[in-house]
């Protein structure tokens with residue numbers, strides 16, 4: 112269950128995480144791929160005894176060090192802050208389930224950071240052999256950190272049958288490995304590794320493009336071309352990896368892709384289809400540019416081109432990550448916890464006992480008043496001097512608790528826009544559908560059930576009506 | 585390109601090339617193109633914008649033709665666009681591309697025009713390049729205005745109505761002009777039919793003709809160097825070959841522009857409002873698209889100072905003069921050297937940008 116205190120206007124908390132995460136993902140995947148690149152490049156340059164190239168590699172490792180250690184680490188920590196604020200329940204679930212995972216993840220981080228610092232500062236100070244060894248230590252530990260985080264990320268999409276069968280019983284740790292090597296683990300690992308290698312090639316252009324093509328034309332041509340080759344594995348294998356990944360998805364997630372094929376109607380969840388369309392085109396465009404420009408005309412590449420092409424890659428990564436987020440709807444942890452932090456198996460309980468009553472952030476007083484109201488028989492309430500009004504405060508708490516994980520009042524996926532033009536009765540019919548959550552409800556595909564007592568549902572309707580139709584009370 | 589000269593062994597391919605070359609003079613053209621160069625300096629990136637504009641135009645042609653397969657002018661216009669947007673598989677995508685590419689084309693066109701202006705590339709012998717360019721701007725605005733009506737939803741109906749009301753206020757020809765455009769006294773499906781003809785046949789034919797001239801002139805004269813480059817001695821100036829050194833960068837920019845187009849399309853696919861209803865009041869805060877906002881605001885300001893037909897007439901007259909001034913800049917700054925006239929041109933350019941930006945911002949704040 113989430114805390115209704117962090118209300119981000121306009122973009123919503125999801126996009127705060129989203130923006131930080133997309134930057135982090137770009138850098139962290141480069142941190143993995145770039146390590147492998149450095150190791151291979153240094154080995155090749157030393158074998159061929161290329162002083163000029165080694166100099167470039169050293170320069171590149173400085174750029175690499177600054178970007179990954181500073182920006183990479185900062186955005187990584189920022190993700191923790193933002194997810195802990197917006198989805199404390201899910202964050203806690205991940206921490207508790209993967210204690211071993213996180214512990215090893217952080218061990219690899221420490222090795223990684225130490226290794227890259229040592230690598231950079233020991234250029235020309237230790238023997239070639241030792242220096243190369245440090246490079247390999249970095250490359251391997253960086254990839255291992257991907258190996259681990261990938262287990263946790265894919266777990267969130269689909270924890271797998273084994274883990275789900277014990278979820279909520281306290282015996283979850285017994286299924287650690289099953290949860291870790293969940294159905295989408297391997298295709299995702301392949302895909303991410305390919306992305307890492309591609310980014311290594313692209314970021315290498317930042318350094319390579321600055322070689323003066325008039326003074327050292329041969330060198331520039333060789334390095335740009337050699338780096339461009341790093342894009343090849345992705346071009347050959349990404350379609351395969353993507354297909355494999357798609358096939359491993361639970362049917363419900365696959366179905367989400369079809370929602371936007373024939374429409375972009377309001378209230379229908381179409382982001383996945385739209386994102387998929389973009390990814391297909393953007394990948395082809397990246398391939399084209401890489402071939403025509405980087406491969407065929409390496410000497411013409413300037414820093415500004417390199418940055419623009421990285422921006423293109425950035426748009427691809429941003430859209431992919433957005434897609435991964437969207438695909439989990441309506442869950443934050445597949446089939447276990449809804450996006451708003453409510454566990455699937457708690458829904459029944461909240462419907463009978465009340466949602467707010469089970470929170471730890473509502474006063475006892477309110478809980479008692481609401482409980483009395485909800486359990487009053489119709490006779491009792493008829494005898495009251497003034498009839499009970501569902502109160503707006505209660506409705507707003509319901510909204511914050513259950514809806515703001517995905518909606519804002521007036522910005523991204525704005526509830527005001529989605530409900531525009533509806534009167535109270537018509538709002539009620541939608542909200543009732545969300546509450547009943549019938550097998551054939553279209554909303555099941557992307558929204559969690561609305562849980563709570565009748566009094567709570569009424570309060571939410573009242574609140575939404577006041578929001579849309581600006582009733583003053 | 586170099587390959588074409590040393591054709592190598594007598595293979596099927598080379599024989600076919602020779603066959604074609606004899607009839608189409610391919611190697612003459614290739615020879616000409618391979619000699620073409622592009623000045624290289626720190627402002628070279630402005631040379632990409634014409635090509636980017638062209639890319640978006642090509643997208644307009646392709647997506648426009650695809651839309652035509654399902655679009656029905658006349659009484660079914662709204663329903664057909666609704667069908668394209670909300671039922672046809674990936675119809676929303678094609679329509680979205682057409683919608684966004686229209687906007688981006690205008691944006692690229694403005695950037696292109698102003699960059700050419702500040703490089704003073706309209707000077708001898710490039711005057712006709714400038715004049716055809718101004719025509720291309722007007723035609724593109726015509727495309728945008730005529731296309732905007734075609735979905736015939738509330739917004740497009742009122743935007744067109746207001747636009748034609750402005751035309752109507754012109755003295756003498758105004759009423760007749762508006763009546764011809766509308767096909768009567770009101771905007772109806774007859775208007776759609778007329779705008780459709782403009783949008784689909786007339787403007788495409790004209791734009792192709794003028795664009796051809798525009799492009800041939802560029803091939804003939806090459807890219808102009810900005811004054812800062814001209815000031816340098818000849819041996820300090822750099823040039824690169826058009827094929828392939830510049831052209832690969834060009835292609836890269838086109839592809840990046842396409843990527844951006846697809847990105848905005850999937851992020852913000854255009855929706856469709858409710859069907860046009862002449863009897864309903866105009867929706868609140870209705871306003872034209874951004875590229876007409878500055879003109880709209882200018883009319884509004886004048887309408888407040890000088891209400892009535894006179895005010896409209898004068899403001900339209902002033903805008904026409906501004907456009908004329910813009911078109912004759914090559915005749916004002918005609919000495920080819922730096923000096924008073926060149927300075928005057930620069931001030932005209934800066935002033936135009938300031939006026940356009942201020943009026944547009946003002947218009948949006950006033951909604």
Ligand code: HEM
Pocket residue numbers: 641644645647648649651652655665679682683685686687689690724727728729730731732733734735783784788854
């Ligand atoms: C020969 C080329 C073109 C063809 C065949 C064509 C065709 C069409 C068609 C059938 C429509 C109606 C469907 C709809 O509204 O989505 C349309 C709309 C439109 N067109 Fe074009 N068009 C062409 C070029 C252009 C150009 C060059 C521009 C401007 C730069 C333009 C701007 C527009 C606009 C703004 C709309 C309204 C779009 C919307 O509301 O989504 N078109 N066009």
